[in-house]
Ligand SMILES: NC(=O)C1=CN([C@@H]2O[C@H](COP(=O)(O)OP(=O)(O)OC[C@H]3O[C@@H](n4cnc5c(N)ncnc54)[C@H](O)[C@@H]3O)[C@@H](O)[C@H]2O)C=CC1
């Protein structure tokens with residue numbers, strides 16, 4: 438691929454994308470970064486040898502522009518770069534909640550927009566990214582974004598109306614998993630295990646369970662039943678999770694995330 442890609446907004450997710458592209462063999466002279474905080478810009482220049490430019494210069498030179506600022510900063514960023522956007526340029530928005538229509542209404546006609554929801558495991562090339570076309574994006578644009586995001590993990594095409602739910606499940610998802618991991622480690626400490634032992638036990642249990650899910654293709658309910666001996670320890674634990682309404686809490690949490698994603702599009 439010989440095109441120029443600009444990443445505007447290089448915080449956690451911008452760096453995940455940048456580092457993934459570099460790991461995937463993208464030449465650094467084909468990449469540019471726009472970043473508001475000078476110390477962060479300097480850090481990325483040092484770490485990757487990438488050129489950090491002002492947003493307008495980067496946007497003017499790029500064929501593909503990844504928008505990786507917070508949803509609340511998107512309007513200002515679009516206002517800044519809109520004057521230099523050429524027809525045919527591809528905007529790839531990673532921002533939660535922001536619709537392709539929101540972006541299309543703020544940029545010149547003929548600019549293609551693709552909405553993307555990644556997650557932080559992209560940092561270790563195990564990301565889950567869902568992509569949706571805007572009203573002017575072509576098959577070639579979607580294929581371009583698939584190539585871009587598959588450098589950091591798995592990519593799925595979905596209709597845009599599913600993006601808020603996807604944000605609630607896989608976009609925010611790693612945080613729920615880490616929360617469960619934290620909770621299990623704390624429980625281990627309460628049960629008298631050294632913290633380091635509890636941490637090792639929980640992380641390997643998580644990785645092993647994830648590998649079983651992926652490699653066996655067996656439904657999670659069946660896998661859970663395999664662990665749950667009649668009258669045994671697991672059944673006792675699961676009864677407590679049901680008593681404490683953990684399943685209902687997960688549903689309420691993800692509905693809240695989905696609703697928050699919708700609200701971000703309204704600028705709140
Ligand atoms: N962190 C995550 O797990 C995920 C984040 N996202 C989305 O990615 C976007 C970025 O999120 P994070 O990386 O977590 O936030 P962050 O706060 O770590 O990074 C945002 C970066 O944008 C910079 N910035 C702000 N305004 C700018 C401007 N006008 N020009 C250039 N740089 C500017 C900030 O200085 C900061 O470095 C958000 O829209 C979020 O919804 C999507 C999926 C997952």
Ligand SMILES: O=C(O)[C@@H]1CCC=N1
Nearest residue numbers: 532533604608609610
């Ligand atoms: O918390 C957030 O708003 C972002 C979007 C998905 C994950 N982090």
